Structures are given as C-alpha cells and as structure tokens.
Amino acid sequence: MGDRNPFRRLDPAILAAFGCIVVLLLLGSLYSSSFLSPEYLLQQLKVASFLGVIATGAMLVILLGQIDLSVPWVVAAGGMMSTAVAGLGPLGQVLAIPAGVACGVLLGLVNGAGVAYLRLPSMVVTLAVNAVTQGLMVAHTGGFAPQDASSPAMRYLATGDTLFGVPNALVVWVAIGAATVFLLSRTTFGRVVYAIGNRERAAYLSGARVRLVLLASFALAGALSAFGGVLLAGYASKAAQAMGDAYLLPAIAAVVLGGTSILGGRGNYLGTVAGVILITLLQSSLSVMQIQEWGRHVIYGVVIVAMLLVYGRGRRAGD
Numbered sequence: 001m002g003d004r005n006p007f008r009r010l011d012p013a014i015l016a017a018f019g020c021i022v023v024l025l026l027l028g029s030l031y032s033s034s035f036l037s038p039e040y041l042l043q044q045l046k047v048a049s050f051l052g053v054i055a056t057g058a059m060l061v062i063l064l065g066q067i068d069l070s071v072p073w074v075v076a077a078g079g080m081m082s083t084a085v086a087g088l089g090p091l092g093q094v095l096a097i098p099a100g101v102a103c104g105v106l107l108g109l110v111n112g113a114g115v116a117y118l119r120l121p122s123m124v125v126t127l128a129v130n131a132v133t134q135g136l137m138v139a140h141t142g143g144f145a146p147q148d149a150s151s152p153a154m155r156y157l158a159t160g161d162t163l164f165g166v167p168n169a170l171v172v173w174v175a176i177g178a179a180t181v182f183l184l185s186r187t188t189f190g191r192v193v194y195a196i197g198n199r200e201r202a203a204y205l206s207g208a209r210v211r212l213v214l215l216a217s218f219a220l221a222g223a224l225s226a227f228g229g230v231l232l233a234g235y236a237s238k239a240a241q242a243m244g245d246a247y248l249l250p251a252i253a254a255v256v257l258g259g260t261s262i263l264g265g266r267g268n269y270l271g272t273v274a275g276v277i278l279i280t281l282l283q284s285s286l287s288v289m290q291i292q293e294w295g296r297h298v299i300y301g302v303v304i305v306a307m308l309l310v311y312g313r314g315r316r317a318g319d
Contacts (some may be wrong), residue, residue: 045167052272056272057228063197065265068126074104076240078101078226093151100226100230104223150234189213196265197265198265257303
C-alpha cells in the first residue's frame with residue numbers, strides 16, 4: 001500500500017519537482033527580478049490554486065488506477081451552471097456555488113456508476129460523459145457564449161484577499177488540500193483508495209466496499225472539477241464554453257510529476273502540490289517565452305509519457 005503520510009518520507013520525484021521549481025525561479029530571475037518578488041510569487045500561487053483544486057480530484061481518481069477525461073466540460077459545467085443560477089436573483093446568488101458543485105457531483109456519480117457498477121473502462125465512460133456534458137452545455141447556451149455573470153461570492157473567493165494580503169483562492173486550496181490529506185491518511189476511505197489502486201480484487205476479497213469507494217471518489221473528483229470551474233468563473237466574472245479545456249493535461253501532468261503513480265496505489269498530496277506549482281511556473285515561463293498553446297500541450301504530453309514509463313517500470317519491478 002502507498003505511503004499515505006505526505007511528510008513521512010519524501011519521494012525522489014517530489015524532491016525533483018521542488019528542485020525544478022527552484023531552478024525555474026532562478027532562471028526567471030535572470031530574465032526579470034520580479035520573479036522572486038513576493039507579489040509575483042503570491043500571484044503565481046493564486047493562479048496555481050485553480051489548477052490545484054482540479055488536480056486534487058484528478059489525484060483521487062489516479063490513485064484508484066483510473067483516469068478522468070471528463071474534466072474539461074465538468075469544469076465548464078460548474079462555471080456555467082453557477083453563473084446561470086446567479087442570474088436568477090438574490091436567492092440564485094446564494095445558491096450559485098452549491099448549484100455549480102452539485103452539477104459536478106452528479107456528473108461524477110455518472111462516471112463512478114459506469115466504472116464501479118457497469119465495469120466499463122474509466123477512459124471510455126469519462127470521455128463519453130465529457131461529450132454528453134459538452135452537448136448539454138452548448139444546448140443550454142444555444143451555441144453562444146454564456147451571458148450570465150458570476151455572483152459576488154464567487155468573485156470574492158476567486159479574486160479577493162484575506163488578511164495579510166493572502167489570496168482567498170489560495171486559502172481555499174489549502175483548506176481543500178488539508179481535508180484531502182486527512183481523508184487519504186486518516187480514514188478508512190483513504191486506505192481503501194490505496195488498496196484499490198494496488199490490487200482491486202484483493203481489496204474486494206478483504207471486504208472493502210470497493211464499488212462505493214469508486215463511486216464516491218469519482219463524485220468527489222467531479223465536485224472538485226466543478227468547483228474549480230466556479231472559481232474560474234469568479235476570477236473572470238463570467239463563464240465560457242471552453243474554460244475547462246486548458247486544465248485536463250496540466251492536472252494530470254501535475255499529479256504524475258508529483259510522484260503519484262498513474263497506475264494507481266502510490267502517491268501523496270505533497271507531491272501534487274509540488275506538481276501544480278511546477279506546472280504553473282512552467283506555464284508562466286512558456287508564456288514569457290511566447291510558446292504557443294499547442295507547444296505547451298506537446299510538453300505536457302511528453303511529461304506524462306515519460307512519467308508513465310518511469311513509474312510503470314517501477315511498479316512492474318515490484319510486482
């Protein structure tokens with residue numbers, strides 16, 4: 001079973017990720033002294049928070065040895081439904097965030113039911129859910145950009161600052177991260193997640209409620225993806241149809257860069273945090289270098305394949 005305590009023993013992949021973060025910052029400081037300024041670092045952490053929330057859900061699914069390809073349009077559905085509800089009036093503004101997250105939970109339950117009860121490959125189920133959600137959202141907007149605006153609460157969470165100038169989005173990510181660490185390291189649910197990732201059949205034979213944990217994990221992943229969409233809509237003050245497209249590969253890359261085995265059963269949240277920060281700084285650096293969007297996706301794809309080769313071989317060697 002994987003090492004669930006993120007502070008018990010640092011994985012070499014985590015150390016490498018943090019080392020790359022330091023290197024990127026030092027190289028960036030050669031280009032501009034602002035790379036090491038507190039303002040720049042806080043801004044990068046704020047931007048990383050959106051990816052961090054979405055990557056948290058991706059990590060839960062990957063720990064199971066599964067994959068969630070519905071992230072793009074679950075993110076979009078969360079943002080679009082929350083802004084749509086916010087446009088209904090004062091009560092709608094109160095219910096906007098819960099409504100967006102509830103859409104993600106529902107879509108996650110569909111994913112989980114397909115994997116846990118219908119025994120379909122997660123890649124097929126989540127890709128189908130992504131396509132269906134895209135169709136529903138296009139039908140909802142009539143094929144045009146959503147006209148509704150985010151609620152004040154959404155904008156406050158995404159763009160506001162707490163005391164000492166700490167972005168609210170960062171506080172939200174820290175809270176979600178702390179809850180995830182507790183869930184994975186201190187609960188039966190977390191132990192079963194790692195057990196399923198290592199040997200699903202063995203977990204089932206030991207009496208673990210495998211199907212329920214699979215269902216709950218996909219529901220949590222859907223909720224976190226949708227909440228990421230809510231935050232993004234609050235950050236931009238509105239939702240957009242393609243708002244989640246840029247988060248699928250970075251979320252997966254962040255998780256595997258942090259040492260979580262894409263085959264499941266091994267990884268901890270500290271590594272995901274390192275991966276998210278590294279991906280965010282890499283995106284910032286690539287933007288400064290004026291690398292086009294297609295080039296960034298090529299880089300993410302190469303990273304995922306490389307990490308799959310590394311961890312895939314390590315996993316087989318231990319079998």
